[in-house]
Amino acid sequence: MLSVWRLVTARFAKSAFSGEGARLYGGRWNRKGVSLVYTAGTQSLAMLEMLVQDEPLRARYVMIEARIPKGVTIDRIKMEDLPSDWRDIAAREKLQAIGTEWATKRSAAVLAVPSAVIPAETNYLLNPRHPDFRRIRIGKPQKFETDLRLIKT
Structure with missing residues (x-):
């Protein structure tokens, strides 16, 4: 079983795995109109991915674990397969x-891609439209407090 992590503002916790935000606004790996759920291979990477996108982490956040069971296919994109x-x-x-x-x-329900923040680490894109998506076990949101040393004022 593979654990992946998603950090979201608390007000979006209930819809964090719907793919709706990515569908509405697009993302690094999807155009508008396509639902994807962006997750990271570690909690620290999930936080860094949020940090490079969001205002300093002052909002209330929750970390949510999703468990991908064995037998769920994971497609992979390697760095050497990407444009330079x-x-x-x-x-x-x-x-x-x-x-x-x-x-x-x-x-597949999952696509493993290198992180643009830390290329040696992996982000996992979940496809909520794939039949195997329902096999992924989504945990309960856990309060996430940002270490204030990360925020420059």
């Missing part, structure tokens, strides 16, 4: 095309 500029903002459309195509094919 994949970490740049300018490559967003290329990555969105890759992720959107994957989500549309529904070849």
